[in-house]
Amino acid sequence: MPLVRNGAAVQDPWTAVTTADQLDRSGPLLVTLDLWRAHRDRLAGRAGPLGLRLSSDQSPALVADDLDRFDLIALEFPKFTDGRAYSYARLLRERYGFTGEVRAVGHVLRDQIAFMLRCGFDALDLDDRAAAGWDAATTAFSAWYQPATDGQAPIPTRRRHAVPAARRRRRAAVAAGPAGNGAPTRPGRVGGLRRHLGLLIGRLRTTRPEPARHSERT
Amino acid sequence: MYRYDEFDRTFVTQRVEQFREQVARRVSGELSEDEFKPLRLTNGLYLQLHAYMLRVAIPYGTLSSRQLRRLAFIARRYDRGYGHFTTRQNIQFNWPTLGEVPDILEELAEVEMHAIQTSGNCIRNTTADATAGVAADEIADSRIYCELIRQWSTLHPEFSFLPRKFKVAVTGSGRDRAVTAAHDIGLRLKRDADGRVGFEVLVGGGQGRTPILAVTIREFLPERHLLSYLEAVLRVYNQLGRRDNIYKARIKILVRETGTAEFARLVEEEWAHIRDGELALPEQEIARIRAYFAPPPYEALADACPELDAQRAGNRAFDAWVRSNVEAHKRPGYAVATVSLKPHGGIPGDASADQMEAVADLADAFGFSEIRVTYKQNLLLPDLRQRDLFAVWRGLKEAGLATANSHRLSDIIACPGLDYCNLANARSIPIAQMISTRFADLEREQEIGNVTVNISGCINACAHHHVANIGILGVDKKGKEFYQVTLGGAADETAAIGDIVGPAFDEDAIVGAVETVVDVYLAERRDAAEPFIDTYRRIGIKPFKEKLYAAR
Numbered sequence: 203m204p205l206v207r208n209g210a211a212v213q214d215p216w217t218a219v220t221t222a223d224q225l226d227r228s229g230p231l232l233v234t235l236d237l238w239r240a241h242r243d244r245l246a247g248r249a250g251p252l253g254l255r256l257s258s259d260q261s262p263a264l265v266a267d268d269l270d271r272f273d274l275i276a277l278e279f280p281k282f283t284d285g286r287a288y289s290y291a292r293l294l295r296e297r298y299g300f301t302g303e304v305r306a307v308g309h310v311l312r313d314q315i316a317f318m319l320r321c322g323f324d325a326l327d328l329d330d331r332a333a334a335g336w337d338a339a340t341t342a343f344s345a346w347y348q349p350a351t352d353g354q355a356p357i358p359t360r361r362r363h364a365v366p367a368a369r370r371r372r373r374a375a376v377a378a379g380p381a382g383n384g385a386p387t388r389p390g391r392v393g394g395l396r397r398h399l400g401l402l403i404g405r406l407r408t409t410r411p412e413p414a415r416h417s418e419r420t
Numbered sequence: 421m422y423r424y425d426e427f428d429r430t431f432v433t434q435r436v437e438q439f440r441e442q443v444a445r446r447v448s449g450e451l452s453e454d455e456f457k458p459l460r461l462t463n464g465l466y467l468q469l470h471a472y473m474l475r476v477a478i479p480y481g482t483l484s485s486r487q488l489r490r491l492a493f494i495a496r497r498y499d500r501g502y503g504h505f506t507t508r509q510n511i512q513f514n515w516p517t518l519g520e521v522p523d524i525l526e527e528l529a530e531v532e533m534h535a536i537q538t539s540g541n542c543i544r545n546t547t548a549d550a551t552a553g554v555a556a557d558e559i560a561d562s563r564i565y566c567e568l569i570r571q572w573s574t575l576h577p578e579f580s581f582l583p584r585k586f587k588v589a590v591t592g593s594g595r596d597r598a599v600t601a602a603h604d605i606g607l608r609l610k611r612d613a614d615g616r617v618g619f620e621v622l623v624g625g626g627q628g629r630t631p632i633l634a635v636t637i638r639e640f641l642p643e644r645h646l647l648s649y650l651e652a653v654l655r656v657y658n659q660l661g662r663r664d665n666i667y668k669a670r671i672k673i674l675v676r677e678t679g680t681a682e683f684a685r686l687v688e689e690e691w692a693h694i695r696d697g698e699l700a701l702p703e704q705e706i707a708r709i710r711a712y713f714a715p716p717p718y719e720a721l722a723d724a725c726p727e728l729d730a731q732r733a734g735n736r737a738f739d740a741w742v743r744s745n746v747e748a749h750k751r752p753g754y755a756v757a758t759v760s761l762k763p764h765g766g767i768p769g770d771a772s773a774d775q776m777e778a779v780a781d782l783a784d785a786f787g788f789s790e791i792r793v794t795y796k797q798n799l800l801l802p803d804l805r806q807r808d809l810f811a812v813w814r815g816l817k818e819a820g821l822a823t824a825n826s827h828r829l830s831d832i833i834a835c836p837g838l839d840y841c842n843l844a845n846a847r848s849i850p851i852a853q854m855i856s857t858r859f860a861d862l863e864r865e866q867e868i869g870n871v872t873v874n875i876s877g878c879i880n881a882c883a884h885h886h887v888a889n890i891g892i893l894g895v896d897k898k899g900k901e902f903y904q905v906t907l908g909g910a911a912d913e914t915a916a917i918g919d920i921v922g923p924a925f926d927e928d929a930i931v932g933a934v935e936t937v938v939d940v941y942l943a944e945r946r947d948a949a950e951p952f953i954d955t956y957r958r959i960g961i962k963p964f965k966e967k968l969y970a971a972r
Contacts, residue, residue, distance in 0.1 A: 261659060283458060283541070285581025289658045292578055297693060313442065313459055320577035331450065342438045344430060347571045349698035350578070356698075357427045357571070358705060364427075 205305075207325045209336045216253055216274065232276060235260050238268075246271055255307070258286045262294050269300050277323075279308035288321045295322035295351045315339040322351035421482055421790065422567050422712045424532040431574075432529045435536060439463050440522035447519070462542055462580065464510075464535030465521055469842045474513045474521060475538040476528060480548035480566035480590070481509035481793040485780035488791050490531040492776035498524050503776070505761060505769045507833055507884060508587070509547050509793040510538055514840060536574055541582045543573035543654070547589045549597040550794035553713055554756055554802045556748040560609040560617045562592035564709050565646060568701065572647045579654050583661035584669035586654070587626075590619075594913060599795060601625045601633045601915035602887055604671045605653060610640065618642045623653060623683070624675030627881035631917045632672040637684035643706060645691075648699040652691035656683070716788040716803060721753020725806040738813050740862055741824035746809060755806050758826040759799040759816060764860035765853050768834040769797030771821075778819035786812050795911075797833055798826065828865040829873055829938070830856035833884060837877030837894065838901075844877035846894025846901035851875050854931045859938075868938055871952040872911065875903075887911040889953050890937055891918045892930065903930040907937065907964055908956045919961050922969055933968055940967050 204211035218232040219225060225233070225241060232253035238245060245252060246268075253274030256262065262275060269275075275294060277287035287306065294300040305325040306318050312335035318326060319340065328336075349356045355363070424432070439459070446456040460466075464475040476491070483491075491511055495503045498520055499513040506512060516524060528534055538545055546569045548562040549555065569588060573579070579586070590607040591598040600606025606622035619641045625634030641649050653671075660678070662668045675683045732739040745758040759779055761769050771779075779799055783791050786808045792800040799821075804812055816822040825831050832855060835841065837848030852875050859865055874888035878895075885891030891906035902924035909918030925933045940963050945955045956964075 282455075283581050284663055285541075285579070286659055286663075288578040288581065289655050292655075311455060313455075314581075317575075317577040317580055338441065343434050343575075345427060346577070347431070347574050348576055357431070359698075361425065361427060361708075362705075 203327055203329055204333045205325055206328050206333050206336060209340065211333060212325075216251075218255065230273070232274065235264065238265070242268075253303075256287075256290065258284050261286075262290050262298065262300075266298055269294070269298050272300075272302055274303040274305060275300065276305040276307045279306060279310055279314075282309040282311050282314055288317060291318070291322040292351050312336075312339050316342065320346065320350040320352045320354075421484055422479070422563075422709070428532070429529075432532070432534050432536075435463075435534065435575075436522060436525045436529050439525060443518060443522055458540055458581070461540035462537055463521070463525065464538035465516075465518075466539060467842075468514070468836075468840050469838075470840070471515050472518055472521070473840070474516045474524060474535060475506070476511050476513070476533060476535045477538045477545040478509050478511060478533075478793050479570050480546060480552065480563050481550050482552075482563065483791040483793065484531075485783045485789040485791065487531045487533055488776050488780040488783070490527060490533070492773040492780070494524055494527055495773040495776065502770050502772045504767075504836065505771065505793050505797050505799070507795050507797060507882070508545060509550070509795070510545060511793070512836075514836075539585075540580075541584050541586075542580050543569075543576065543582075543586045543588065546570055546573070547587070547598055547603075547795070549591050549593060550792040550800050551597065551747065551756055551802060552592050553715070554749050554751075554754075555593050555595075555597075556750045557593045557595055558750065559594065559611060560592050561710070561713055562590040562598070562607075562609060563713050564706065565607065565609070565619075565643070566590050567709050567712070568646060568706070569650065572650070572699070576654075579658060582654070582658055583663045584666065584671075586657070586671065588650070596911075596913040596915070597795065599884070599887065599911045599915070602627055602631075602884065602911065603634060605650065606634045607646075612640055612642075616642060619646065621649065621653075623687075624672040624680075626670050626672040627884060627886045628670070629667060629879045629881075630670075630672065631881070631886040632676060633915050633917065634672075635675065635680045637680065637687060644701050644703075645695055646701060648695045648697065649687075649691055651694060651699055652687050655690055656686045660686075715751075716790075718751050718754065718803075719805070721751075721805065723752035725753060727807045728809055731810040735810075737824070737862075738810060740866065741813055741822055742809060743866070744824045744828055745826040749803070753806055755804050755809060757801045757804055757809065757812060758794065759801060759821050760823040760825055760831070761798050761821070762825055762831050762856065763820060763823050764825075764830055765857040767849050768832050768852050771799070775819050775821055778815065779821065782812055782815045785815075796826075796831060798831070824862055825856075825865055827870040827872075829859045829868055829871050830865060831872075832856060833872070833874040833888070835876050835878075835882035837875075841877060841882075843880055844894065845879075845896035846877050846903065848875045848877040848883060848894060851892065851894070851903065851927070851930060855934055858931050858935065867948070868942070869948065869951050871938075871941075872909075873934070874909075884911060885909070886917050887915060888918060889956070890934060892934075895924055897924070900926065902926055903933075905930075905933055905937070905968075907961055908953065910953055914953075921961060921965055936967050937964055940964050 205214040216230045216232045230251040251273040254272050255276040257278045303325050304323050306323045307327045312332040345357050347357045442459050445451045466473045499515045504512045546566045548566045552562045586604045588605045589598040589600045589603040591600050592609045602625045608620040621638040622634035622636050657671045661674045747756045749755050783789050787801045788803045832852045834848040834852040838844040872889045874883045874885045875892040876883040876885040885893050887909040893904045895902050904924040905921045906918030910916045941952050
């Protein structure tokens, strides 16, 4: 099972432990909620990195006050159809401002990768087959409708910043210079600057596409 | 109507390509059926008794003539020449092959349609009053908000693996024609004292084996907060909804087990964190969507239409159709007409490719090219001049679509039942056919007046039998089909769950039982102006029970 981050399989330095006699191990240690609760003082004072694994019925709200002690929160998918951890991941990022690693573990399939990344997971425990599909899974859609945790502008925001096709054509004509002057057109500094300015202006303006005329509706 | 821009077009096209690739992985064996199932379901693809069934979304029931023609084309090319319209304003094709489904989705994408989230444990196609934008009694146009919800809910990364399916309905009128009380979330548009638009928010309605009516958790939600509030409700449900038992996984169970007040508190607490975030709807975004639903170029007409009066006086059949199938329009001189997909003895909700094309032609000729799909599995032409009604009726008659039975007893809602569905215990369609044949006399139907009869082939209640005035539920008793009758349900603003009348009837007795119920009503009603449901509420179940089981 490769651990995949940003599309690349990476070494997993974490040791997952489930019993108290394993807590003395050195290096990054991934503990369960039960272990954390039972050995909190001992673990909090530990030198090495500490991670917490939460099952799908354990909300990060249970450890909201302790989150700055953890470098990793691993959220479990007992079955890929159990979608609770999508909410947990968003809460970790958006509500609690958790900046460490949020890892998806358990039954994690290729067709969930895009949703997981959008909800704030940044490391996924995938099988080889799913890992091989990473690129296809993350490029299937160029934009999404709703704001999430991935920092990408959702479609409604892109629309407000989009330059309508008519204006794009006008701008292209301007950049190409007066028609018929014989000068070869090449992408130059001025054109690039103009494009850049145009984009900026596009961002500042709220544009509204013309609603369809009724005679044309389909 | 809403029109796709380049973002919508790109998105739907990419969705088709994604599914094509998923189908290829299934065919190659890379995906197991268990892994593939949620993927196909969120693209509307079910595995039924005999074949796959593809459910295509008709967002809030609005269709252009071009889209309806494309559905006709799909019916002819990929199905057996017909489609089946559902209570959730979708259309189902019963015989596609798996390999062809990506092609069908591509055909749909070309006319700005899709099958996204018409099934699966996600937010389903949002439904609305079929007369949105034209109803005389409308407070605000629900289509605007349905489109906002459609976009927000489409492949929502957090809510694509919910405990169970999730249905939202919006009504824009005090007369609830979207059955909001029977939905996971029901939104009722209203205006506050200053005339600002907002919603009464209901949650936790649903049917199935545990019918529950939704409860109000917020009296007034300003329109600006629509999406953030929905996100809060869904986030609470996604985390707390039961996942250990499929029959207890709907939000209605969570609301009931948590208590309305506590559930509302949880939602408000979550909402407080996100209400002014990125989901807050700027006025210009609402205006941008509203512009798509601008009224068509109506003519200034007088409300009186002497031509129509003369045509009605000269043709009894036409007059009967106008009385049952034509409703008031908010513009003078215009009317809304229901296209009945309930011919006596026919299959409720089915339309042939030829019929779909006939309706599309009539919409082009007389109705600004627009068609609606109704909760009652009929079609509707929302923008007709009153003086064109006679021509429209003649066109419909020619296509076998002019049955004058809208809201009447034979306007039956029926699920596909055991003829198609692998969940069903009993057949629904043949029972609907027998009942509508028995009540085929138009004079008699008119005499009986408005009454709802819904037939479900199993307890999943796809035909909403719980909220029918006369509900019929197919059950299996030792391998034999029986039919249980409920009375007094209602799907409108006075929503109610029907009462079980007693032991079930077998196939030979069920039509007679309906007739007995009707006879009791006719004998007991105060006058012809008292509809069935009012009489039932006045006299209760006892007189019906006595007559139904007198011989036993």
